[in-house]
Amino acid sequence: MSGFRAAHLISAAGLRDDPPKRLVLLDVRVGVGGPDPDGFLRGHLPGARFVDADADLAGPATALSGARPLPQAAPLTAALRRWGIRSDSAVVVYDDSRSVPAARAWWVLRWAGLTDVRILDGGLRAWREAGGAVVSGTGIVAAGNVSARPGGLPVVDTAAVATLPRRGILLDARPRTHYRGAGEFAGHIPDAVSAPVFDDFDEHGLLRDERTLRARYRDLGLDLATPSATHCGSAMAAALQVFVLATLGIDIALYPGSLSQWTADAARPLVRDDSAAPGPVPSL
Secondary structure, three states, X not given: OOHHHHHHEEOHHHHHHOOOOOEEEEEOOEEOOEEOHHHHXXXXXXXXXXXXXXXXXXXXXXXXXXXXXXXXXXHHHHHHHHOOOOOXXXXXXXXXXXXXXXXXXXXXXXXXXXXXXXXXXXXXXXXXXXXXXXXXXXXXXXOOOOOOOOOOOOEOOHHHHHHXXXXXXXXXXXXHHHHHOOOOOOOEXXXXXXXXXXXXXXXXXXXXXXXXXXXXXXXXXXXXXOOEEEEOOOOOHHHHHXXXXXXXXXXXXXXXXXXXXXXXXXXXXXXXXXXXXXXXXXXX
């Protein structure tokens, strides 16, 4: 495993057999109706803390902010300490939803200044298949001492997104059917490049090999010298794309408002392919 990949990703076998010192595990479980604390209570990795992807990893939404605005430093600090994160903690995040909620947690924590944060490759399913133990209920967690210091990862705002395709690359991480015009936020920002992030994972939800990923993003025109950003519906799948590129040593900005903010102003254009058939995959 390359250095970049190892810095952001951990396998189920690696976590089981050689867990990081001062480990903090965060379970970012999301079900059909939203965050899933009941699923967490029924079974989670030993010592894991539950993270509410809506309440803990986003700020209050407004009519113009998009669905998941960035959290404020004070409430995020309180959450980090509630989870027991200290300045020397090694954090591993996981979910059971193709790593999308986990990636949102990874991104928010890295943006908040934490440097040792990894995603469990394949999530809860991979952990179970590797023979990892699962426990129920909750446990007592000692309070942490870390503080959120926003700004650790790059972001772009709506004004920058409107001009980015003329000087760089704007990726759209949603399923291609949504990019073309199906589902919520049907269509795409003019000149955005369709780059469905789920193509970066195999049928088991495991991240594809580095060579495959590098070839894919090279074909999309991405390189270290080109200004670039990614977005989706509400900055969940896009956070996963930032994570994937981080495993390749490529930094890309996130548009936190994503299409839920872009479409808040009806004057902002969306390009739609009217031949697109509705798709079953929900916008993320």
